[in-house]
Amino acid sequence: MLQSVFGKFTKWKILKQLILKDIDVLIIGSLGIVSFISFFVGGVVAIQTALNLENPLLPKNLIGFATRQSVILEFAPTFISIIMAGKVGSYITSSIGTMRVTEQIDALEVMGINTFNYLIFPKIIALSLYPLVICTSMFLGIFGGYIGCVYGGFSSSGEFIEGIQMDLIPFHVTYAFIKTAFFSFILATVPSFHGYFMTGGALEVGKASTISFVWTSVVIILLNYLITQLLLT
């Protein structure tokens, strides 16, 4: 499948429109839900950390530090990707699957169009902007933590900001974006595979979307473990 995705390219004029459309649906369309989830989960992470710091000897800036580490290392890249597997992944599977059951893919094939390139390549390119979504998630997650912590009265603004600046290892950010790049590819290809090769009718489109979500999540979790093992140990 991947060989065909990168072979016999669709005309650039058409491809450009498809890529822009997919950026709108897959990236811009996901910013709202990602922002909402990131902000509130960031707030909850900060509050939970604050509530668990019972020892008065532990500095309050640990709340900011723990929030930053949680959001940058795991929450933004991995858990947002699993949420995206549900949102973006099932959209991709159901849209391609519906094209399959309504013979639209057959129609493209009869015209002599490379359907893999036409349908999947624009999604891979559009999702290459996925790190921007994760960047937004990181920022809003930490910002949510700040609001939750400071306005919840768990620490002062200065202490939280000091915490998020403390012992920052730039490679952790790089590691997060390396993971994100891999996940974006998984988010584009695994759901496309399930949509493209599905058979049956409307009911099977629903089933394919569910299976696609499960497999995309499983692959993301396993890949997360592997990348972490390779890069951080």
Add this chain to the structure above:
Amino acid sequence: MIKVKNISKTFDDTPVLEGISTIFDKGKTNLIIGQSGSGKTVFLKCLLGLVKTDKGQIEFENKVFDSMSLKERSILRQEIGMVFQGSALFDSMTVEQNIMFPMQMLTNSEEDEVRDRANQVIKRVNLVNANEKFPDEISGGMKKRVAIARAIVMNPKYLFCDEPNSGLDPKTAILIDNLIQEITKEYDITTVINTHDMNSVMEIGEKIVFLKNGVKAWEGTKKDIFNTDNAAVSSFVYSSDLFKKVREMYLKN
């Protein structure tokens, strides 16, 4: 002209097509008929190259499809128009965009030229005030017209139709049948229609191939079908009282 030579196809040890040979002539409406599950759709997909045959060969103007290079196949595909059973229109595009699509994808024509050609075929299939509508905003009959317009926009040499009038009322079905026949004559193309509608057989069946359990059981014209003594084709074609009476009257006269 399309020559089919002894093709067979098996799915999971179940034979779906067995040793089918026939010729589909240019400028004629060639019909493939048979009961549901007789192998009509697989046969059509084999002709289109969407399903690979296990045995036999298909020739387009004496060129064997399986021996064609990728470039030759690509050129051939541009000469094929297909009307799918469910029309297979692209949901996200308007009627006009659907019809312009093959030209935009496969030719280097300018946008205006493409639009002009699309409007020509829209006029030809009698689609009125539908250019800006989406497929889910138009009727089944109009969808078929759009599918026919999209299939002929590239001036194809071959037109394939899979159950072109399924789900349509009898009057619209006859209009669609006649439209396909007119286009076949006008463009002098080889048309192959997959159907189980006996009205189509009587209306436009210039050559009819009858499939039964994946085997070619009979072939002839719509006139031959009245006189045939082939039990299988008679029991299929004259299964309704109406057609039984039509045949009785024909034979009496």
